[in-house]
Amino acid sequence: MNPKLKWSIIAVAALAAALFAGRNLILGTPVQTVEAVRGPLLQTVVASGRIITPQRVSIGATITERVARIPVEEGQTVKRGEVLIDLDDTDERAALAQAQAAVDQAETKLRQLREVALPAAEQALAQAQANAVQARQNFERTAALREKGFVGQAQLDDAKRGLDVAESQLRAAELQVQTNRPSGSDFALARTALAQARANVEAAQAKLAQTVIVAPADGVLIARSVEPGNVVQPGKELMALAPAGETQIVMQIDEKNLGLLAIGQKAIASADAYPAQRFPAEVVYINPGVDPLRGAVEVKLRVPNPPAFLRQDMTVSVDVEVARRSDTVVVPSDAVHEASGAQPWVLKVNGFRAVRKTIKLGLRGDGRMEVLQGVEPGDELIPASNALIKPGQRVRAVPAAGK
Numbered sequence: 191m192n193p194k195l196k197w198s199i200i201a202v203a204a205l206a207a208a209l210f211a212g213r214n215l216i217l218g219t220p221v222q223t224v225e226a227v228r229g230p231l232l233q234t235v236v237a238s239g240r241i242i243t244p245q246r247v248s249i250g251a252t253i254t255e256r257v258a259r260i261p262v263e264e265g266q267t268v269k270r271g272e273v274l275i276d277l278d279d280t281d282e283r284a285a286l287a288q289a290q291a292a293v294d295q296a297e298t299k300l301r302q303l304r305e306v307a308l309p310a311a312e313q314a315l316a317q318a319q320a321n322a323v324q325a326r327q328n329f330e331r332t333a334a335l336r337e338k339g340f341v342g343q344a345q346l347d348d349a350k351r352g353l354d355v356a357e358s359q360l361r362a363a364e365l366q367v368q369t370n371r372p373s374g375s376d377f378a379l380a381r382t383a384l385a386q387a388r389a390n391v392e393a394a395q396a397k398l399a400q401t402v403i404v405a406p407a408d409g410v411l412i413a414r415s416v417e418p419g420n421v422v423q424p425g426k427e428l429m430a431l432a433p434a435g436e437t438q439i440v441m442q443i444d445e446k447n448l449g450l451l452a453i454g455q456k457a458i459a460s461a462d463a464y465p466a467q468r469f470p471a472e473v474v475y476i477n478p479g480v481d482p483l484r485g486a487v488e489v490k491l492r493v494p495n496p497p498a499f500l501r502q503d504m505t506v507s508v509d510v511e512v513a514r515r516s517d518t519v520v521v522p523s524d525a526v527h528e529a530s531g532a533q534p535w536v537l538k539v540n541g542f543r544a545v546r547k548t549i550k551l552g553l554r555g556d557g558r559m560e561v562l563q564g565v566e567p568g569d570e571l572i573p574a575s576n577a578l579i580k581p582g583q584r585v586r587a588v589p590a591a592g593k
Contacts, residue, residue, distance in 0.1 A: 221579055223539055223570040223587045226521045231560050233513040233553040235450055239441025239491075241461075241504040247407065249274060249429040251422040253400045264414040268405040274429060275416065279401040286394035293391055296384035303370055303377055311366040318356070318363035325349075325356035409433035412502045437496040439471055439506055442486035450512040451476055457491055457510040461500065465507075469497050473510060513553050519561045525571040526551070526559055536565060537572040537579060539587045544572055546581035 259276040262268060332349035335341045369376045413430035422428060439459060443451065457471040475490035491508065493500070526549070527535050534551055537544045549564030565571070570587045572579050579585060 219579065219583065220586045220588045221539075221544075221572050221576060223572055224522045224525050226519055226525075226561065226565045226567055226569040226571060228517060228567040229520055231515045231518055231520050231553050231555045231558060232511060233450075233555050234509040235443060235447045235512055236507070236509050237441045237443050237489075238505060238507055239439045239459075239489075241493075241500050241502060241506060242438050242440050243409070243432045243435055243502060246412075246502070247409070247431040247433055248427045249403060249406070249431055250425060250427050251275070251277065251400070251403060252424050253277070253397070254421065254423055255279075255401060257416060257418050257420045257422060260414075260416065260418055262411060264411050267410050268408070268431070270405055270407050272405045273402055274405055274411075275403040277401040277403070277422070279398055282394065282398040282401055286391065286398055289387065289390040289394040292387040293384065296380065296387045300377070300380045300384060303380055307376070308367070308370040311363065311370045315360075315363035315367045318360040322353075322356040322360040325353040329353040403428070405431060407431070407433040410502070432502040437493040437500060438474070439491040439493060439508060441489055441491075441508060442481070442484060443489050445480050445485050445487055447512075448476075448480075448487050451487075451489060451510065452512075455510055455512060457508050459491070459493070459506045459508045462505045462507065464497075464499055467497060467499070469493065469495065471508065515553055515560060518552065519565055519567055520555075520558050521561055521565060521571060522573070523554070523557050523559050524573045524575055527574045529554075529559065537574075537581065538565070539570040539572065539585060542584050542586060544579050544581055544583045544585045 255277040257275060258278045260274070261276070262272070262274050268274065329346075329349040329352070332341060332346050336343065336346045368374050371377060409431045411429055412432045414428070416422060416428040451473060453473055453476065455473040457473065458468050459471045460466075460468045471491040471493050473489060474492045475488075477488040480487055489510075491510075521536070523529065525536055527537070529551065533548050535546055535548045538547045539545075547564050550562040552560035552562045554560070572585070
């Protein structure tokens with residue numbers, strides 16, 4: 191290369207660099223800025239949660255028995271009273287038949303008292319009354335003859351014994367009639383035996399009913415851990431039912447957001463499996479206590495119109511609307527320095543200088559913040575991510591790309 195040409199190129203490059211440096215020195219360092227604007231702002235609290243129903247019903251057996259049949263499948267929707275599990279009921283049916291036979295026997299005993307024993311006792315009483323009358327008359331005649339000396343003392347004694355026997359038989363017959371009447375002891379014993387037999391039937395029926403496990407409410411079977419042929423034990427969960435009813439979302443909110451939450455606040459949720467399908471929810475419960483291990487508060491939201499794809503324990507993302515402004519000064523969150531501190535500030539382009547300005551923040555939305563004092567609409571702000579620019583430095587505002 192020609193040496194003169196080479197030095198010419200170097201001189202032009204040096205001159206260009208000097209001109210560029212001079213331009214920056216005179217006009218300021220070019221910096222991309224963002225603009226404060228006036229508009230709406232929505233502040234939300236974002237968290238993840240899971241779908242629940244008001245209760246989860248654990249279904250199990252109350253007796254030890256072998257499973258004979260399971261007519262439902264996991265995930266199936268069932269109605270209240272629908273059969274979920276049939277247990278082997280051979281022994282229970284035999285016990286019921288035996289108890290029913292005891293009832294029949296007790297009823298027969300009562301009928302026998304009314305139709306046979308009581309009439310027979312009444313007939314015996316009538317005969318005993320007649321014998322007693324006859325024995326008394328015989329004693330009185332013998333006593334009169336004895337006074338006249340026509341009979342001896344032995345005959346009078348025989349008459350007296352006959353009267354005593356007849357009166358004793360009369361009293362026994364009266365007792366027999368009394369005990370066989372509905373108010374008598376034999377009748378009471380028979381009624382007690384019948385009541386006990388009927389109670390045994392009810393117990394046997396209850397035991398038989400325990401061999402059929404039914405759905406306690408409408409809902410969806412969300413778990414099953416039993417198969418036909420298994421021997422089940424009382425207290426062991428065989429199935430889990432998610433009852434039909436109000437669908438809710440339960441989530442853990444960081445305790446630092448507790449002051450922002452209130453009952454009745456609206457929210458928008460989406461299932462992680464269906465992120466594009468969002469549905470409304472509403473805050474209905476805020477736990478008064480804080481979990482000290484996680485530093486979180488349990489919050490429940492009602493889903494008034496749950497979409498069909500929601501399932502028990504499904505993971506969802508929730509945006510709870512905690513505040514809204516329809517018209518306020520808004521800046522990008524990246525424009526604010528020390529946003530969590532006591533005195534947040536921004537770097538505002540004032541003429542050709544970067545000026546530090548303390549501001550007062552309001553709502554904090556998704557990527558934007560409300561400025562209550564210190565910034566006006568149209569102000570050009572230097573993003574906090576540009577750490578090269580210092581307060582007081584001479585700058586030249588260049589709008590951010592895409593602005």
